[in-house]
Amino acid sequence: MLKPSARAARPSHDRFMRPYICAFAMLSLNAAAQSPDPAVMQPYEARAVEVSGEVNRSIDSQPWALSKGEHVPVRQIITTGRDGSASFVVAGGSGFEMFSNSKVVFRQNTARAGDLLDVVAGRVRVRLHPMAGQLQQRVFTPVAAISASAPALISIAVDEDTNVRIDVLEGEIKVQHLLLPRNEPTLVRAVDAILVERNQQLSRRLDRGSLYRYTVKPLHDLWTAVSPSHGRAGEPIEGNKLVSSRVQFPL
Numbered sequence: 001m002l003k004p005s006a007r008a009a010r011p012s013h014d015r016f017m018r019p020y021i022c023a024f025a026m027l028s029l030n031a032a033a034q035s036p037d038p039a040v041m042q043p044y045e046a047r048a049v050e051v052s053g054e055v056n057r058s059i060d061s062q063p064w065a066l067s068k069g070e071h072v073p074v075r076q077i078i079t080t081g082r083d084g085s086a087s088f089v090v091a092g093g094s095g096f097e098m099f100s101n102s103k104v105v106f107r108q109n110t111a112r113a114g115d116l117l118d119v120v121a122g123r124v125r126v127r128l129h130p131m132a133g134q135l136q137q138r139v140f141t142p143v144a145a146i147s148a149s150a151p152a153l154i155s156i157a158v159d160e161d162t163n164v165r166i167d168v169l170e171g172e173i174k175v176q177h178l179l180l181p182r183n184e185p186t187l188v189r190a191v192d193a194i195l196v197e198r199n200q201q202l203s204r205r206l207d208r209g210s211l212y213r214y215t216v217k218p219l220h221d222l223w224t225a226v227s228p229s230h231g232r233a234g235e236p237i238e239g240n241k242l243v244s245s246r247v248q249f250p251l
Contacts, residue, residue, distance in 0.1 A: 044113060046072040046088040046095075046106055053100070054081025074107035080122070090116070093129035093151070094137065098122070114138055119156050119164075128152045128173070144196040145176045147185070167193040177202040 048055075048070050056063035058077040066086065072078065080086060080102045088106075089095040094116055098104060102122025109115040117126060118140045128137045128148040139146040139154075142162035146154065152171030158164050166175060166188065174185035175194055180201050188194050196202060 043091055044074055044107060044110075046090050048072065048086055049089055050085075050087040052085050053083035055079070055084045055086045055098075056081075072106055074110050076106050077103065078106060079103045092131040093127070095127045097125040099124070108140075112138075115140070119158060121158050123155070123157045125153070125155050125169075128154070128171075140178070141196070143178055143198050144202075145178055145185075146173050147176075148173045162198055164196045165193060166196065175202065 048066055048068055051066055051068045051070075055066045056079050057066045057072055058064070063079065066072070066078065072088065078086070078098065080098050080100055082100055084101075085097070085099050087095065087097045096104070096117055099122060102124055103120040104124060105118040105120065107115065108118050114130065114134045114137045116128065116137050116139055117124070119126075120142065126139055128139070129151045130137045130149060136147045136149045138148075139156070141156060141158060141164045144164050144166065146156075146166060148154075148171060150171055152173050153169040154173060155167040155169060156164060166173070168188050168190050170190055172187060172189040174187055175196065176182070176185040177196060179198065182202065186194060186202055194202075
């Protein structure tokens with residue numbers, strides 16, 4: 001019996017490997033598509049306008065100290081230490097302010113320019129300002145999605161159990177529970193607050209009492225009241241729940 005030559009056997013090997021080669025090529029294309037072009041993403045960067053104490057951003061999963069005036073690209077993780085705080089501005093009028101022991105991911109979803117921030121831990125104040133052509137801007141937390149179709153200023157605090165308290169200082173927002181969603185989000189207007197608990201349906205009852213005591217004071221004092229001592233870990237945000245400590249790298 002004649003043995004098949006190596007030349008004759010090769011086409012069969014090629015046919016066997018072709019699906020894997022094609023799959024690898026598709027994975028490579030998808031990976032390239034998921035890596036945003038820095039030049040294209042530059043207008044969507046954030047700029048640090050105030051930095052105090054320990055503030056880091058991640059580069060290849062390694063933390064690097066962040067300085068005032070530095071630009072932060074998309075998909076960057078930003079953390080603050082025990083004595084850290086920082087303020088950032090974004091083109092179009094949006095921005096955010098981080099207090100101690102906090103962690104966020106800036107523009108994690110680059111497919112949607114309106115997805116501004118993921119708040120992972122601590123306390124953050126966010127100014128939402130949808131640009132022309134954007135139906136809304138969104139902020140995500142471990143248990144809630146927050147959206148605004150007009151300018152709004154909000155305070156977000158994440159406790160040790162990843163429950164989230166949201167205080168609206170200006171404008172209005174819509175809040176949807178990420179783990180227990182409903183057909184319609186809850187509308188929260190200025191000087192109202194809402195608590196989103198991990199294992200509870202989103203309540204329609206808004207917490208006005210703790211905020212209305214401060215309505216006669218200037219906005220600066222109101223912010224101090226809803227975010228005491230710049231949100232240090234160990235402070236309650238609702239009942240006996242404490243502000244979460246900074247989450248360690250990686251995300």
